[in-house]
Amino acid sequence: MRVSAPAPQSRPDLGPADYPLSVNRQDLLRTPTGKPLSALTMNAVVAGEIVADDLRIAPETLQLQAILAESVQRPQLAANFRRAAELTAVPDAEVLAMYNALRPRASSRDELLTIAENLESKYHAPVCGALVREAAEVYQRRDLLAREED
């Protein structure tokens, strides 16, 4: 099994007792804009201090949830959270475009490898990049790359 990427360094040692983080470990949680969870109050909303970005998940939080998932022996779920942490940086439209490119016979091998490179270099998303590279390899073997127009 090759599902678990090494956990990034200097992460808190979380276990099942820390869950839910929103109750037990609010100290570790920040919005992508750097606000603590306690700042997301109705008063703040009414005062216009909260924007949509404040209600997104931060990559650091996904890494925390990955650690939690690993602590209860769910390595695949953890791996998904780590890929997700990487994808937080990718804009919505581009995420959808990448997904569409991964559909069967939608992309050539080169196109897939370009996406992988883009993920790795532009978005610092090596785990996602690896998933796309793996797809390119399997698609080639199973004849699922884009065909020449017939």
Next chain:
Amino acid sequence: MSAPAAVRTLTLKEIGPAQRASRPDEVVIAVSPAFAETFTRTIVDVPHAEVIRQVLAGIEEQGVTARMVKVWDTADLAAIAHTGARLSGSGISIGLLSRGTTMIHQRDLPRLSNLELFPQSPLLDAEVFRRIGSNAAQYAKGESPAPVPTRNDQMARPRWQAKAALLHLKEFECIVAGRRPVEVEPVISRA
């Protein structure tokens, strides 16, 4: 007072490889591999002879001509109907699966699209097949018929879903890979 019900049989006489025609007043009826051969009736026992007779009548009533082709290398309705549409002089075709599922297609549409689709084979009877023929002919004339009303029945699933799957598998068995579409002449005779 009612009309005498006649039992009819359908045989498809092979004419030769299906060709693209140029007359603009024709509709092509494209049928699946098992149609009128392995199977003789739809999922709800409408005889294929009656299906074709009604579709042809619907086309004829509109003053349009019909040509029939048998598609051998696929049992996919969209592919069958689109094959028919590309052979049709008007660009309009009717695709038919053995179990009755029907589609009206047009040449310029993407394969997976359609003009009208009748996916619920258990709800298609002789009258609906007549109207499908009539609508296809009207499309061929460049008219805009009101779509044939489609019926829906939530309880079709428990009654027919498995039989439909079975018939689909049987249809698949009849595929002759690589065989080109064949033009056929429908011969309907009274038993």
Next chain:
Amino acid sequence: MTTTQPRHSRRTEILEDRPVNLDGFVEEWPEKGLVAMESDFDPAPSVRVEDGRIVELDGRARADFDFMDTFIADHAIDVETTEASMAVPSDEIARMLINPTVSRQDVLAVTRGLTPAKILDVVKLMNVVEIMQGMQKMRARRTPANQGHSTSARDNPLQVAVDAAEGALRGFAELETTLGVLRYAPLVAIALQVGAQVGRGGVLTQCALEEATELELGMRGITAYAETISIYGTESVFVDGDDTPWSKSFLASAYASRGIKMRFTSGTGSEVQMGNAEGKSMLYLEIRCVLMAKGAGVQGLQNGSISCIGVPGAMPGGIRAVAAENLVASMVDLECASGNDQSFSHSAMRRTARMMPQLLPGTDFVCSGYSGVPNADNMFAGSNFDTDDYDDWNTIQRDLQVDGGLRHIREDEILQVRNKAARALQALFAELDLPRITDEEVEAATYANGSEDYPERDVLEDLKGAQSVMDRGITGLDLVTALERTGFHDVAENLLTVLRQRVSGDLLQTSAILTHDFVPLSAINDANDYAGPGTGYRLQGERWEQLKKLRHVTSAENPETEVS
């Protein structure tokens, strides 16, 4: 054609007219995969590991792997333990599943290393009662729950909102909607969210659509989770569905990256229905789906044949196979939303029997869509249960002392919550300059049963409104602000609390729901700890008192009155 019919007995005639005989039944054809779970054409279990890599899976060498084999071998199966796990005899694993002294964790330690054929080999040994015993222990979350549908044949947002509110009050932990006219989606998704938060703060909502719009509504915070991400058990059908395990895995990460809960959907019968079962039994192919989902790292799966239920339902042992597929999802540690969500039978008896293997042991969501509207309004093409069945469901819970996630609510409370949901949506639409909801509509919604009880809406205006929701980029936050401004402070607060959850990501963990106190309850802090009689989830205390209530119960104190 006027041949004389053979004479039938009166009894035959009566039986012939029973609803069950409107259902369809079909003989098995194992060579083509038209068989529930017992087929000579399924592969024999095997695994071989070389250099930390699985090189043989269920009798197939790596060079011959299709993409399902590849994905499962590389992502789902624990390479470290697989050879040891596969060496455990199937009957022993089956016994571990039902033996209360073997803990859930101990079972998972073994199942992590099993191949699809081995898992099939195990569950084939189990009868329905044993499958239920296994489910009782292996279900991920300790507390069972239920999911509801709220849709409208006219896509009337008001109906979706008030039925969501009633459903939430009755107990659904998740609510799902979909559309007849897809362009209505933004308005209906908003209505579902608002209605749900009026009914009971913390209910999670979703809108089933094509991927891009579904994801967008989720990203905007108008919906809270996603479910209709279909996967299939053969490579050819997967490709026909225009996806691969890799594209779906990527999509799973995309949802998580936006803090949105998500599960996949699969079910027995889909491959044979689409004509490409590759000669394998329905359950074997479904087990491949379950392991694919596991490998993708999604937290859960909706299975139990779902929209193909007519196929296993027509086969011998088909409903046993459906029960088994739910168990398989649970025994590989996934959240299981266990079907019972599509019209299944003309027979009320068969409908009830079909749900017993999920209701009795309890699953994460007993129905992955109990219709919270009359089936005529159900845009998922009808569910196994609908609003007409509410009282029957509540009575069965009380008879058997099992928790199916719902409860009886007095009419006055229902009217109150429906009226409030209608008014909240009316105020919200007005505040956001969306098509007006009249007082007459609010009144109708309060007392309505189905869509025909509502005044007709101006569809064109509604569709324009729906488009403007997308064009103006309205988000969940805008809904909060608007509700607060219009005086629906508690509803605004509920919605804000739900939205805040995505910042913490707690709902991404396996089998998470929100309690009425907005505490995330998942298979971490509410892990199933069943260990035999007297342990695990028990229907008792305050919850049992709730479930004792029905519409008509004669008072013991004063038998001339009823309590409710």
Next chain:
Amino acid sequence: MNRLVVGVDIGNSTTEACVASVSGGSVEYLGTALTHTTGVKGTPENTEGAVDAVRRALVGARRSPADLDVVLLNEATPVISGLAMETISETIITESTMIGHNPETPGGVGLGVGTTVSLDGLAGASPDEPVVVVVPGGWDFDDVAAELNAAAERGVPVVAAVLAHDDAVLVVNRLRTPIPVVDEVAAVAKVPLGMHAAVEVAPPGRTIRTLSDSYGLASVFGLDPEQTRQVSPVARALTGNRSAVVVRTPTGDVTDRRIPVGTLTLTGAGKTLQVDVDAGADEIMDTLDRVQPLDDATGEPGTHVGGMLAQVRDTMTDVTGQPAAEIRIRDVLAVDTFVPNEVRGGLAGEVALENAVALAAMVRTSRSRMQVVADEVAEALGCRAEIGGIEGEMAVRGALTTPGTDVPIAVLDLGGGSTDAALLDRDGVCTAVHVAGAGELVTKLIGSELALEDREVAESVKRHPLAKVESFFHIRHEDGTVQFFTEPLPPHVFARVVAMTPEGPAPIPTRASVDHVRRIRREAKRRVFVVNALRALRQVAPRGSLRMLDFVVLLGGSALDFEIPDLIADALAGHGVVCGTGNVHGNEGPRNAVAAGLVDAHADAVSG
């Protein structure tokens, strides 16, 4: 000193606000906003919409409500319009006389005259007498053809047939000797047997000649002059058909009946005149002209028109609290139209477009409750609120900010329920008038004349140009131009007449051609807006003469329509009037004239 002022125009359907900074006599416009009007115009329910519009406008202008000095409201009197459409004629055919329906595909060509015989009884028919065969439902076309051929072989002169199903072409194609056949006669069982009958089918693209002609009928059935006069309605009803059946029965009776829809009583100019609604629109409007200015209109209780006018009155009572007896109907617009009706006595579900009159009526009340609105707005916003002027005057003021205009100026506000005109002369005197009928009536006429069941579709036809989808890759617009597409159009619009909405082509469920739909659309707009424009302008024009007007500015939602302004301009051109769409402040288009007018008037008052 700069003061922040908001003008608010409460209209029938929309409320508009306009924020400005006023310093001395100079005005700087900061922003505008538009919301739905809450409640009926001129009632306290308007407060909510007004406050909302003000808030939105302030947000748009980035100003705080705290800085607001005064809100100016228009003096808006409630205007309620009612619409009714009543059939005034009806073709009734006693059930044994005529089948006038027009199946898509009759069979054969020519005229066949004989005695009606059921197909079931054809075996007993004698060879002496020509027969028209009547085929009940349930017969298959193959069997019908076989039976007819067999009868002909026996020497029975089969000259025509009438079928229940859509089988005519099929049957004729299978006959050895073709005969005219009419099909899709749903109530074929009601065709009397043993009677003299004629069946006529014209070639494709032609219409019948004999049965649609009174003397033709007389020749076929050997009628005397009195009988000919009696059946002339039959001939008239069959005109334009491709096929028809006429059965002559001893008791046959056809009437072209007028339905009394009631009498309209119009009071004004010291006169009280009555007109029958079934006399038609021209008659009604002529009568109306003779009593201008109208004081009130009533209808007899128990008639259609009485009911409609009572309903309008009741609505106004509900809104204003004014007793129904005090409410006056101040204008009526009648328009001739058609409504599709099933022919009574027809045998095939025949639908005929029957003559009808559409009526729009309008009430005003003197009892405006704007002061209540002003008080409530003031309280909600924490600032002063006052009634800044009369709607019509303010509209003129706003319209005057359109570049290129000058006094004397007339405005036409083309709304949903009413069409309003106002005139400002060189002396600064303003006259205003409201007349009944506007956009909603147009939608109703289009819907009815095209037999569209869905009001939204009719609305779409009204608002957007038409086109015909000729292939998946091209459409032909109503002006004849062709547009090509690279992506195929969606299948549901294939071969259809469509409205070109901003969301793309939307199919119109009709068999009518683009030209026909277009004609109906333009005619509906002409009969409402052009008629009303002339009517309203005449009422404000000096000495009632349009020639005395120089500038006419069109305002309101329908001034944004793609053809209404042109239709009106064309009609006015002959009178030497410059007519165009308003452009308030040179950039607001035809919107916001009243709100802007309020601000301007306020600024003038302050500085003056």
